[in-house]
Amino acid sequence: MKTIVPPLKCQGIKTKLVPWIREVVGDDFNRWIEPFMGSGVAGFNMYPKVALFADSNPHIIAFYKAVQSGEISPQSARAFLKQEGDLLRNASDNGYDHYRLVRDRFNVSRNSLDFLFLSRAGFNGMMRFSKKGHWNIPFCKKPDRFAQAYITKIVNQIDVLAKIIQPEWKFCHQDYLVTIADAQAGDMIYCDPPYLGRYTDYFNNWTEKDEARLANALRATPARFVMSSWHHNDFRINDAIQRYWGNFNILTRDHFYHSGAKEENRRSIVEALICNFDLDGFESHNHGVRRKPEQLRLLEQTAKYIAQQDAGATRASMRSSALTVEIAPTLGLVGLTQG
Numbered sequence: 001m002k003t004i005v006p007p008l009k010c011q012g013i014k015t016k017l018v019p020w021i022r023e024v025v026g027d028d029f030n031r032w033i034e035p036f037m038g039s040g041v042a043g044f045n046m047y048p049k050v051a052l053f054a055d056s057n058p059h060i061i062a063f064y065k066a067v068q069s070g071e072i073s074p075q076s077a078r079a080f081l082k083q084e085g086d087l088l089r090n091a092s093d094n095g096y097d098h099y100r101l102v103r104d105r106f107n108v109s110r111n112s113l114d115f116l117f118l119s120r121a122g123f124n125g126m127m128r129f130s131k132k133g134h135w136n137i138p139f140c141k142k143p144d145r146f147a148q149a150y151i152t153k154i155v156n157q158i159d160v161l162a163k164i165i166q167p168e169w170k171f172c173h174q175d176y177l178v179t180i181a182d183a184q185a186g187d188m189i190y191c192d193p194p195y196l197g198r199y200t201d202y203f204n205n206w207t208e209k210d211e212a213r214l215a216n217a218l219r220a221t222p223a224r225f226v227m228s229s230w231h232h233n234d235f236r237i238n239d240a241i242q243r244y245w246g247n248f249n250i251l252t253r254d255h256f257y258h259s260g261a262k263e264e265n266r267r268s269i270v271e272a273l274i275c276n277f278d279l280d281g282f283e284s285h286n287h288g289v290r291r292k293p294e295q296l297r298l299l300e301q302t303a304k305y306i307a308q309q310d311a312g313a314t315r316a317s318m319r320s321s322a323l324t325v326e327i328a329p330t331l332g333l334v335g336l337t338q339g
């Protein structure tokens, strides 16, 4: 099944994890409850009949309410992005002057279409707000950002969403504790809170206390829940897993990404899904992830080794990277996974 991509972007967006989450939650629930909706990609892809989507960020909630009511339509979004895109293209300072104008306008008016513009013209699809609650992401520095093909892509995302959005979906600007308190037996809660110690902003001030409160609320809920977290990366273990989530069932899977263009900047993180229901039938690590054939893996490792030698990499760094390749999966299975 194709994953629906929402029109808003934010860091930590779970687009790549949607098939895994879908498989774990199944479709046997009365209501979808998402206390930290962010872009909404997880819940939208579950096609719930009834849902409660919530977030502490009022701009996200206002945007999706506007799509639901028809106040924002594919047509109105296209006209707006075309007009603002033209102004951006012709603005001084390589477009930056118009980006600043929209940003300052949004910080006063809180207009949902300005919010969409900033989300799609900001650096790297990030969403962050200053201490005063003002938009705090720099311009992506592409004056031609809203070329016709890109506008069509965004408009199509709004169109798909407008088609699947149900009158029985509630969008609420509220704290996660209020949302979780609403859950009943038969509901499915999906939690994707800000990660402890990662970053904070006006709407993302996540502390150890919040993690503890969240664990208590989820321990007490009569509903089923699935929570996303990270388990470990190349450098450290997420010790909050042990402190707060050790008594629940946990699935893990490898996720590789690039933090830069170079091959040696390939990093891995082990993602986790924490649940309060039985996960019989799921392998605890890398369920459903197809491993590359062994021969191909060896060939790739050999090629990497030769490239490193050619580049004059030191012996020590070659040894440590070979170790990472060989040991990381084993760590995931033996040393760190639970459940």
Ligand SMILES: C[S@@+](CC[C@H](N)C(=O)[O-])C[C@H]1O[C@@H](n2cnc3c(N)ncnc32)[C@H](O)[C@@H]1O
Binding pocket: 010, 011, 012, 013, 014, 015, 035, 036, 037, 038, 039, 040, 041, 042, 054, 055, 056, 057, 174, 175, 176, 177, 192, 193, 194, 195, 203, 204, 205, 206
């Ligand atoms: C990691 S993001 C969620 C990303 C989302 N799952 C996605 O795929 O797009 C965390 C979200 O939690 C929201 N948030 C932070 N603190 C919150 C709180 N106390 N109550 C409700 N939402 C909160 C943030 O505004 C942010 O949108």
